[in-house]
Amino acid sequence: QDKSLTVFAAASMKNALDELDAAYTAKTGVKITASYAASSVLAKQIEQGAPADIFVSADTDWMDYAIAKKSINEPTRINLLGNSIVLIAPKDSGVANVTIGQGFDLAKLAGAGKIATGDVSSVPVGKYAKAALEKLGAWDAAAPKFAMAESVRAALTLVARQEAVLGIVYATDAKVEPGVKIVGTFPANSHPPIIYPVAATTTAKTEAKDYLTFLQTAAAKAVFDKYGFSFLASPTN
Amino acid sequence: MFDISPTEWTAIQLSLRVATVATLVATPLGIAVAWLLARREFWGKSVVDAIIHLPLVLPPVVTGYLLLLTFGRRGLVGTWLADHLGLVFAFRWTGAALACGIMSFPLLVRPIRLSIEAVDQRLEQAAGTLGATPWRVFLSVTLPLALPGVLGGMVLGFAKAIGEFGATITFVSNIPGETQTISSAIYSLIQTPDGDTAALRLVVVSVLIAMAALIASEWFAQRATQRLHGN
Amino acid sequence: MFDISPTEWTAIQLSLRVATVATLVATPLGIAVAWLLARREFWGKSVVDAIIHLPLVLPPVVTGYLLLLTFGRRGLVGTWLADHLGLVFAFRWTGAALACGIMSFPLLVRPIRLSIEAVDQRLEQAAGTLGATPWRVFLSVTLPLALPGVLGGMVLGFAKAIGEFGATITFVSNIPGETQTISSAIYSLIQTPDGDTAALRLVVVSVLIAMAALIASEWFAQRATQRLHGN
Amino acid sequence: MLRVDVSKQLGEFSVEASFASEGRVTGLFGASGAGKSSLINMIAGLLQPDRGVISIDGETLDNTAEHIHIPVHRRRIGYVFQDARLFPHLDVRHNLDYGRRMNRLADDPAARKRVIDLLDIGNLLDRRPGRLSGGERHRVALGRALLSQPRLLLLDEPLSSLDEERKEEILPYLMRLRDEAGIPMVYVSHDAAELRQLATEIVMLRRGRVTAFGGAEVLPPAVSPA
């Protein structure tokens, strides 16, 4: 009898999860079907009764939303992964080694250019960037210079294509794009923790528990580490 | 570069199935609506016209949500259809076809409507004098003469259905083998660091599919025009 | 519910400007291309036809990406235009208009092409015997007779331009007051956990704009048809 | 018997015609723009009279007072239009066959052959109307109407684009139809000679009004060609 699970996951998790799913299937014989889309879309689909067993969200807001709509089995929720946001510039830009702290003048650094990031009101990375800059007192001056992209990847592309002189993206994404370099990292305390929560849905099959456990193993941690995520749970064996 | 993975093959096949079913189901409906808009005056005509154009005007995500709310598992129409006709759209390829059909409907209707409007009504009158009922006039005169428009609309609709993913992914998500079409696969890949090569491969595939559809339709249209304007 | 915020007003105005400019600039080009496709045989015709349809077939994000590669600051065409004509698209509303124009181009061309194909060439011949050069034949006979198609194409294109955001946001991102159109505003709102009410408000606005465009075009088309088929 | 008593406004032009023709062939005669085609369109049911009655052999086709308006396709007419109106997407063979198919009549190869031979269109059967000459088009249109086995024939200048020789062949055939098959006809022509041969009763139209009604004697006197 074929066992299978359906995982609804934020698009930015595709690389890491694809690899883990393959490993999980090899180990347990349970087939994993993953549907990647924006967290907002997935949360609303689960609310409308999507056949998902697991929800992996790119931020806590949409997980909270899903919990509020009673479509998530709350006790199963784990804040699995963390990430950091970094300041990037095109790879042959003159900007390098920026210290990001209180009084950091992003507007001056950008000059006449644009700063790319995700939409500050809706795309998680944008929300974190805005929060951090507000905390550091750099938001008001820099706000008019923001080019808000539809996703982290689009922001990354804008910088890699030198359309924008600077960008704020996740460390995980910045690492794999050869066209950009990381010029600074936002201090973790400058923004709400960047968290990727996972949970089983209220309609999940029993195997979902096992999968969630698998995501917390040391083996899983190794994979997540490889893609630059920080592992927030305590790894098991 | 052209080692297409099994998942990708599935996506390609699914796209073809979804776009073909969407186009074939939408075409008769589109012809009916186009005929009404072209040849009848009725109350609320501009409202009907506006509703048809909605999927074009709204961001696809919005259309997708509206579909989710209406035809989803918990949606009003969705539950009714599931209970009475056993027709389930939610998170099935049929839902993808529904989304594509609705998204491409305005593109389908407009050319057909224009072609029907261009049919010389004196020929329809002539058919009437020869004993053809209005319905048979439509089938034997209006429709064949509007054929270029029907084909043109079908091509636009099909191309759109291949390219659609905003409404589809929102309505039925992006489940490989069930609702992941080429376009949503491309979208996922683009969102993934270093998915670009794979995305490019799929882009080439969609372009080839669309070109094949275009060439086929041109061929049919050519034959139709020849039939109309010569031997 | 209808307290539209200043940012929203800006988005609405911008959308109108972008869609209008895109449609007005694309229309003459679309007419030229439609005429070529309808009336000329040339080598590579199906390639041209395919290229026009690409924005329909590809996910908008891909089109946006291609635009970025071509018309961006570092793009081949982009650099040339900036250096020689001072025309910059990156992060400007002009870029949004370019994206909308390209996305709606296939929708514009097809109806026009159909209408041109439907023009009775014997009338064009008659115009020729009366001394009209091919160009004046086109202006005085072909174009007026193809007017319903031109209007139909413009409506589809305009509606699409209002609804477009995938290519736009990828190409020129989402800068309030410069490139944030209604559609991208709606998209952002929908991505926000409790943005639904605000999104709905903007949805209503887009629907109203599209309806106005539709009604205006119907009115023009009606006048055009009356001119063609009666007094 | 054909009874017509109608009025109809068309822009600034109005038709007010009343006559009752007992004869088998009613000739409509009148200058260009007199209202002949408009009148015949009303008999066909393509144009609805503003007021009045049209009946044939006692059967009412139109009666505005009683809100009767039999739709075109149930009138069983054969109408040869002034502008032919062949179906451009069908070849001549299918144009000719159209009426038979729509009326679900049995195939009658003999009748078809007779008409095709008479009109000399046998070699055009596989052509589409776009490649026919003006006269050929009218001959096919005539054939199409004849082959639909109509109960009433409406002929709007069916021979005006044909040469003398052709006319001399077709007119006798129409006369035979009148005499043998007894199909009533309304025949529009500018050619007094044609009407003299064919029509049993003549309606003279002028600016939408019937100015004379009667036998061939109401036609203008024959002039010998210059």
Added chain:
Amino acid sequence: MLRVDVSKQLGEFSVEASFASEGRVTGLFGASGAGKSSLINMIAGLLQPDRGVISIDGETLDNTAEHIHIPVHRRRIGYVFQDARLFPHLDVRHNLDYGRRMNRLADDPAARKRVIDLLDIGNLLDRRPGRLSGGERHRVALGRALLSQPRLLLLDEPLSSLDEERKEEILPYLMRLRDEAGIPMVYVSHDAAELRQLATEIVMLRRGRVTAFGGAEVLPPAVSPA
């Protein structure tokens, strides 16, 4: 002088015609489908001959050997089509004015009034072709061609849809054009009487071949109407 020596294949039908007409009005006479319209289309430049020469008053319009093919709009012809071909989107006034505008000719109200009166279309000026009767349409088409001040008039059965009375008015006008304005014409008609009045030379066509060429004597003898 009109010189025509062409051959052209149209499907199974072929035209091979050669004649040189000195006269001002060349009459084309022949049965339906004889190739009259095809020939006149070649003179107009709408149909390109497969082989041959067409010249008028020594000016070459077509010469396949030398690859000459003057485009239609530079031939300065006035062509009255067998099927009228009025512009449906223009009212009668603008249809009439079209040739003048396209040739950038000065306005000539007197000439216009003359033609409008002759054809009795003064009350139709604001109407679009869709609302004209068959004969009215042909009269407007004739007017349109006359008013473009052509160097050569091609008339394809211009009077066949008109009544005797009208014809009697228009024919003399065309004769005056021939004699006074000296505009050469090619005139297609089935009506031997018309040709006898107007044509100075007659080309008899039969199945695409010239079977007789000469004066009015080549026409079939006049028969008195039955």
